[in-house]
Amino acid sequence: MKWQRPKVIPGAGLNSVQQDYQHIEVKPYAGACGAEIFGVDISHPVSKEVIEEIKQAFLDHLVIFFRDQLIEPDSLKNFGRSFGSFHIHPYVGSLEGHPEIMMVIKNPEDKYNFSGTWHSDVTFQAEPPLGSILCGMEVPKFGGNTLFSNQYLAYDMLTDTYKMMLEGLNAIHSAENVYSHEGEYASTDYQDKHAGTPIRADSSANIRVIHPIVRTHPETGRKALYVNEPFTVGIEGMSEEESESILRYLVKHAVQPDICCSFRWEPGSIAFWDNRCLQHYALNDYPGERRVMWRLTINGDRPV
Numbered sequence: 674m675k676w677q678r679p680k681v682i683p684g685a686g687l688n689s690v691q692q693d694y695q696h697i698e699v700k701p702y703a704g705a706c707g708a709e710i711f712g713v714d715i716s717h718p719v720s721k722e723v724i725e726e727i728k729q730a731f732l733d734h735l736v737i738f739f740r741d742q743l744i745e746p747d748s749l750k751n752f753g754r755s756f757g758s759f760h761i762h763p764y765v766g767s768l769e770g771h772p773e774i775m776m777v778i779k780n781p782e783d784k785y786n787f788s789g790t791w792h793s794d795v796t797f798q799a800e801p802p803l804g805s806i807l808c809g810m811e812v813p814k815f816g817g818n819t820l821f822s823n824q825y826l827a828y829d830m831l832t833d834t835y836k837m838m839l840e841g842l843n844a845i846h847s848a849e850n851v852y853s854h855e856g857e858y859a860s861t862d863y864q865d866k867h868a869g870t871p872i873r874a875d876s877s878a879n880i881r882v883i884h885p886i887v888r889t890h891p892e893t894g895r896k897a898l899y900v901n902e903p904f905t906v907g908i909e910g911m912s913e914e915e916s917e918s919i920l921r922y923l924v925k926h927a928v929q930p931d932i933c934c935s936f937r938w939e940p941g942s943i944a945f946w947d948n949r950c951l952q953h954y955a956l957n958d959y960p961g962e963r964r965v966m967w968r969l970t971i972n973g974d975r976p977v
């Protein structure tokens with residue numbers, strides 16, 4: 674196999690964007706995306722001015738992190754409400770009495786983890802979430818990081834010729850390979866080795882929706898690649914063979930290490946990511962340890 678010189682990333686330096694923040698401190702966490710936010714306590718009402726700056730940091734850095742938060746269901750929801758209405762996952766269980774707070778659990782004896790493939794959340798629905806607020810409730814002593822990949826940069830790195838080919842193409846998205854009765858999470862092996870996260874397989878997972886392969890972010894106006902391995906099942910108007918070769922290339926291209934950020938969890942950490950321009954991946958490198966996360970998901974709009 675021929676060795677290929679690594680590509681130069683045209684968007685490098687994106688994360689050095691420095692806005693003039695008056696109420697919060699914003700420290701970039703990695704080169705491609707991600708920033709830690711200081712000066713916010715979500716256990717108390719957060720002022721409008723601070724929320725406005727958090728929204729700006731979210732758009733600038735794609736995923737923002739908060740540390741040492743006291744996380745309780747009601748205050749978490751009060752904080753989340755500033756960013757939109759809540760999405761309820763159709764197939765994953767929630768915290769008792771709080772249907773909006775999805776539970777992601779890996780027990781010490783579980784072999785598989787939830788979200789262990791690169792993806793954007795819930796792209797199998799017509800209006801996928803704007804973003805998710807993931808809270809570290811019980812985290813392993815080491816390992817269990819979440820990785821994020823910048824899909825603006827994934828798009829920017831394509832050649833102009835490839836971009837032209839993708840222009841106007843739509844992809845087919847579905848949860849059929851994941852949450853249907855024949856899907857990954859319904860398989861006996863998975864159920865045996867992953868009792869943690871409560872998942873309910875359903876035939877509604879076979880529904881298919883169409884999204885553009887390149888979406889324009891509704892707030893920044895930037896173009897982002899918008900395909901992911903578990904939920905993108907084909908390209909509209911193409912044979913299975915044709916679409917498979919393009920999708921296989923794109924999902925690999927979309928998650929190169931140079932455009933990623935790896936977030937290290939501590940108890941009380943929160944990651945709030947923009948699901949419209951990022952993919953994420955939960956590392957499964959902490960056998961024998963328990964990891965419990967709460968996820969509050971914010972509704973989004975139809976990708977264009």
Ligand SMILES: [Fe+2]
Nearest residue numbers: 788793794953
């Ligand atoms: Fe996810």
